[in-house]
Amino acid sequence: MSEMESGAGAAAPPPATTPTAHLRKVKKQKVLLMGKSGSGKSSMRSIIFSNYLARDTRRLGATIDIDLSHVKFLGNLTLNLWDCGGQEAFMENYLSQQRAHVFSNVGVLIYVFDIESRDVERDLATYVNIISALVQYSREAKLFVLIHKMDLIQPLTREDVFDNRVAVIRRKTAEAISIVRKLQHHPSSPAAAGQGLPDLDIDMQMFATSIWDQSLYKAWASIIHDLVPNLGVIETQLASLGVAIDADEILLFERTSFLVVSKWTSKEGDRNPYGDRFERMSNILKSWKHTCSKFTGTPRNAEQFSDFEYKMGANFSMFVTKFTTNTYILVCMPPGEARFNSAKLNVAAARPWFKFLDGPVIAPAAQVPNVPSQQMISTAAAEGTEA
Amino acid sequence: MSSSLPGGSNAAGEAGSARLRGNSVKYVSPATLRLERVYEQNRQRLQKEDGARVPDPATTPQIKGKPRLLLMGQRRSGKSSISSVVFHKLPPSETLFLESTARIQKDSLNSFMDIQVWDFPGQIDIFDNPNFTFDMDAIFGEIGALIWVIDAQDDYLEAVARLNSTILHLQRGYPHINIEVFIHKVDGLSDDYKLDIQRDVTIRIQDELSDQGVENAPVNFHLTSIYNHSIFEAFSKVIQKLIPRLGQLEAMLTNLCRTCRFEKAYLFDVNTKIYIATDSTPEDMASYEICSDYVDVIIDFTEVYGSWPRSPQWRARLEQPPWNQSLEDQVACEWAESGLVLSDAQRPIMLREVDRFLALVAIMKEGSYDKMPQINMNVDVVVKGLTEFFDITKPKEGGRVQQQKILQPGKGR
Numbered sequence: 001m002s003e004m005e006s007g008a009g010a011a012a013p014p015p016a017t018t019p020t021a022h023l024r025k026v027k028k029q030k031v032l033l034m035g036k037s038g039s040g041k042s043s044m045r046s047i048i049f050s051n052y053l054a055r056d057t058r059r060l061g062a063t064i065d066i067d068l069s070h071v072k073f074l075g076n077l078t079l080n081l082w083d084c085g086g087q088e089a090f091m092e093n094y095l096s097q098q099r100a101h102v103f104s105n106v107g108v109l110i111y112v113f114d115i116e117s118r119d120v121e122r123d124l125a126t127y128v129n130i131i132s133a134l135v136q137y138s139r140e141a142k143l144f145v146l147i148h149k150m151d152l153i154q155p156l157t158r159e160d161v162f163d164n165r166v167a168v169i170r171r172k173t174a175e176a177i178s179i180v181r182k183l184q185h186h187p188s189s190p191a192a193a194g195q196g197l198p199d200l201d202i203d204m205q206m207f208a209t210s211i212w213d214q215s216l217y218k219a220w221a222s223i224i225h226d227l228v229p230n231l232g233v234i235e236t237q238l239a240s241l242g243v244a245i246d247a248d249e250i251l252l253f254e255r256t257s258f259l260v261v262s263k264w265t266s267k268e269g270d271r272n273p274y275g276d277r278f279e280r281m282s283n284i285l286k287s288w289k290h291t292c293s294k295f296t297g298t299p300r301n302a303e304q305f306s307d308f309e310y311k312m313g314a315n316f317s318m319f320v321t322k323f324t325t326n327t328y329i330l331v332c333m334p335p336g337e338a339r340f341n342s343a344k345l346n347v348a349a350a351r352p353w354f355k356f357l358d359g360p361v362i363a364p365a366a367q368v369p370n371v372p373s374q375q376m377i378s379t380a381a382a383e384g385t386e387a
Numbered sequence: 388m389s390s391s392l393p394g395g396s397n398a399a400g401e402a403g404s405a406r407l408r409g410n411s412v413k414y415v416s417p418a419t420l421r422l423e424r425v426y427e428q429n430r431q432r433l434q435k436e437d438g439a440r441v442p443d444p445a446t447t448p449q450i451k452g453k454p455r456l457l458l459m460g461q462r463r464s465g466k467s468s469i470s471s472v473v474f475h476k477l478p479p480s481e482t483l484f485l486e487s488t489a490r491i492q493k494d495s496l497n498s499f500m501d502i503q504v505w506d507f508p509g510q511i512d513i514f515d516n517p518n519f520t521f522d523m524d525a526i527f528g529e530i531g532a533l534i535w536v537i538d539a540q541d542d543y544l545e546a547v548a549r550l551n552s553t554i555l556h557l558q559r560g561y562p563h564i565n566i567e568v569f570i571h572k573v574d575g576l577s578d579d580y581k582l583d584i585q586r587d588v589t590i591r592i593q594d595e596l597s598d599q600g601v602e603n604a605p606v607n608f609h610l611t612s613i614y615n616h617s618i619f620e621a622f623s624k625v626i627q628k629l630i631p632r633l634g635q636l637e638a639m640l641t642n643l644c645r646t647c648r649f650e651k652a653y654l655f656d657v658n659t660k661i662y663i664a665t666d667s668t669p670e671d672m673a674s675y676e677i678c679s680d681y682v683d684v685i686i687d688f689t690e691v692y693g694s695w696p697r698s699p700q701w702r703a704r705l706e707q708p709p710w711n712q713s714l715e716d717q718v719a720c721e722w723a724e725s726g727l728v729l730s731d732a733q734r735p736i737m738l739r740e741v742d743r744f745l746a747l748v749a750i751m752k753e754g755s756y757d758k759m760p761q762i763n764m765n766v767d768v769v770v771k772g773l774t775e776f777f778d779i780t781k782p783k784e785g786g787r788v789q790q791q792k793i794l795q796p797g798k799g800r
Binding site for chain 2: 151154212272284285291297305313316318334
């Protein structure tokens, strides 16, 4: 009850005496999505969070200025997703007039490169500018670089092309960091600047992605992985559930995006030769969900199936079922009717352990000033286009 | 809710198989008879023309009975893409990288019935080639279907002209061959435009044929695209025409649907997602799509979790007390079975493996999930019937490979 009141009060801090007090506070994460125009930023956002089919993304137009969306994830985590239009005029605007506004308080920057781009030099130059701005305003931010549209490269050469690009981008990132370093240490001697480097090092991960296969889910699962609060608690409880029901593997999916939030694998399950199975499951279930929505005529974001079970003779059994309000659970386990039925009952019984996943959204004080900031951007955009 | 009676469907199944056995002894279709005659005539004619190149009478189509699908059409019309997507599970987007076919690609499809797929290079006209004469009997000698692919997004007049001359050639020598025209690459075209093209192509072909005095040629038209299910649906229709006693299969499925109150049931070839039979309710693309995608989901899950061997320790632990039973005895059904409940109207979908190639997939009426045990018993009976059916209709071969009781993941071939 007290949680509800504090939510309505908006200014009051989250009460420390609630049963979930040991869980980390919910916060809003600013996630920037940037890259050249036409590189596929909005497409991937639509696929992951709005359940678009890959081929439906053709209909998307260019993003004008910044498209702000508050993506609800797991009920109590709101991703503050800034999809930044990539046309040059906008980019310059972000780097100049809106620099502080765009780049401050960034939790994650996702930078998208189009592998097919004709003008790589120019892309990299923009990238360097963006990274410098990021390092300048949000030193803690995590960086994810997605080399996108990999499906357009011949499968045989994909790995080489990706490795080459990774090397180039790493070099450019270091370059960007050194620029900022020079700026900051301008009066001091070069030796001091060299020592400053570790402080400015950026946490960076790169992925080869394509909207046409599961690679997109791999990248986004790592992106959200670090943002999920209370991950430790989820993992321990998933592990005890797994041991209790004798499972080989348990995956916990977020309801709408079907990204893997957490997973647990038994020793035997670890022998599974398919290392990419997690993103594969996301991909399979997501496209299945889409098939269902087409068949039933219900909206794409609606819940499509409640229960799935599959027993493959004496090989294995598995089921996917609605778990908490915001999650689905996949359990893969050894065969056997009795084992299967008791596992289903046990998973149902374990639901209360994970109730906190659906915890009410505690409105943090930060939410209030956010509204004017959104208006600010749109007015700025109007000015920008007129000018 | 009418109660489902396993006995009823069982009796029907028995009656069906009895009828089947009675027929299979003496029945020879008119088509087969005519085919024998045609083949014999051809052989004699060739013998007169060219003594050296006589087809062996022993290779008459009836004896080998391996149906063949021929893929023909203009170059770049999408023949190789079609065969890669349908028979090799290539993702449609990857067909961009396929090279042009330079020679006849012969594929053998190992499935519930062995089908050969021959992919012809589009630039070669086999009927009119000065450099090289094709052995027509070797190509068209076996029963099957000719699939002619027309690119709907291109100028198709030349393709239609070539198709016409092909049909005329075939009508003379091999009138038994079904000619299936795939009006291809129709994704992205509006429904009206698609139908316009289909009408136009149909009229052009029929006019030309009737000008030449050919009536009632076995020509069928399908609108297809590799980017959706239409190509699989079209192949299903093509292949169903090649299945002996299809009506019997359909009757069994219809019976199952009535007994268990299924909305729609399909018998799928798991590897290709072609359905080889369905019940008698009207065609419904949407239910085909969901069932076929369901098969896909099952195949994917099977590949990820079922295609690698577990360790002996794992098995030992599972068979020790308190279970005290081998894993095989702990399961209720040795074949793959699966069920799913859709959220909107609580409609369940079920899948049951029939043999290593086939799976039965059905959409059930809402709220019937708690009747699953009864339904499973009925399905068991029908599956038994289907297995018997295929035992009977299968061309007799000595030393049939031992049946392997796992759903084969499609990519492993």
